[in-house]
Amino acid sequence: MTSPQSASRPGQPRRLPRKPASGLTEKWTRIDGVDVFYRESPVVPQDPRVMAHIHGFGLSGRYLLPTAERLADEFHTYVPDLPGFGRSGKRKDMLDIPDLAQAAVDFFDDRGVEKATLVGNSMGCPVIVEFAHRYPDRIDRAVLVSPAGGVFNQPLRRAIRQLSADAPREPVRMARVAVPDYVRFGVPSTMRMFRSLTQYPTLQRLLEMRLPTLVVLGQRDPLLPHAHRVDEIASQTDSHVLVVLLEGAAHAINFSHPDQLAHVIRSFMDDKPIENDPLWPGHVRLYEVHRGKNHPPIQG
Template sequence: MSGPVRMEVHAAGHTGHVFASRGVASRDGGTRDGGPTAPAVVLIHGIGASHRYLRRLHRLLAGSMDTYSIDLPGFGATPRPGRTLSVAEYARYILGAMDQLGVSEFVLVGHSMGTQFATEAALQEPGRIPHLVLMGPVVDPQRRTVAQQALALGRDCLFYESPSSNALVFTDYLRCGPVWYIKTLRVMMEYPTEQKITGVTAPVLVVRGANDPVANAGWSRRLAGLARRGELLEVQGTGHVVQHNRAVEVRDAILAFAGLNAAVGQVLPGNPA
């Protein structure tokens, strides 16, 4: 399978990059084994990061469905906006970019702060997002200070991440730069995920690494419970960057959640709660 195609996409007044791969079903003109038509899936990174720590998951998902990863405006190698953007503005960019690419409906998957962007997009245009996946969601309202979040992230990096996940995250943080990171951090800390999730009509799957101190077990369970149709999956043996360190398990969870179990061909790892 060839790598994803990078496209510069201008939407909602801002410029980002979209990395697109066509799935097996699209290339074959149908689905395997007469199964249901596979929807597209869109992957959204978190604060300071980029599509790079989503590449393993992207590559695996692209074996079954059209897959898109987005570098949001101001992150990765994209141009930095002239001002700080709100969560709602990032959500409008995601929806607008997919509009431009002719993708009307898609499973939306966010990681860390990307779960806020994904939640907001599902609120803005609920008819376009049949399934919402939140990996390592933020911010736990019981730990809504920068110091508490920094401590949790530090513990995660020191004890629960792989060298490759740390390398990807920290090099992206350097590209992002401290000024833009801090400006965006304020936006992240103020977004009330626990309130917003109650308005989402799509089924919601919350995924966390079982060792994740950022999205801890109690917070993740509460968030799944606040959703109208929420589920929690804990993936053993990893921390916050679950989609990189346990990409196969996360891929299988997304496919099963989207009703594509037949395309997976193996037992779903992890412990559904």
């Protein structure tokens, strides 16, 4: 394990963008021979709870920054690029969902983090579910935003159609973040990672989880089943799952609706009712899809 370096790659100088992508501090560390790039709260809050944001398929953590920044003053925040993604180095063996969960644990070990809340988007959600399955004592709470994978995204041509339908529903500026990440990730990695993502038993693992879990869905997300199907699935669990639908949002909620998502996460973390803000645009509202009996209801 090594100490983080904010301006250079471990062992070799590396130029960072002239203008940092966010207000979080950009750092490097080296884990098992792989350079890992991550962002961290510039100032650690007093008595902080640790929160790590886990990115989606083919992407870096950059598109998660709008939400992460809004929570960084209240939580000791980390936004890593997992090995093989974004600016982090690649491993010789191709990573799958269990490997990425192990990579997250290795990152926490490297940073001296014993336990954290994990916030994931898309592929990051099954990574979190696997993390909770293998290391239940290392995770405090789980926030699953637009979870992807499973039979609903099979086969690949169907997933491509879903992504194509989602693209025009996202902010135009999302392309400036996502396209360079996808190009860097590459076609061979995409094929292998897609196979791992869609074969991973996300639903089975989710139903086995016994920790407070928030699931946030976009009402306009073509990559997920209809809300009534999600409610049907969530009803198979006990009282640990809260499912919220965000009207007007598609798949990349962490990027497109950071104020609303940060609000939901903040309320969930403090066990408070989730309330709609009257200052939000008229097409943006929160709706409860499923609530375990221990979760306060949405109000407003």
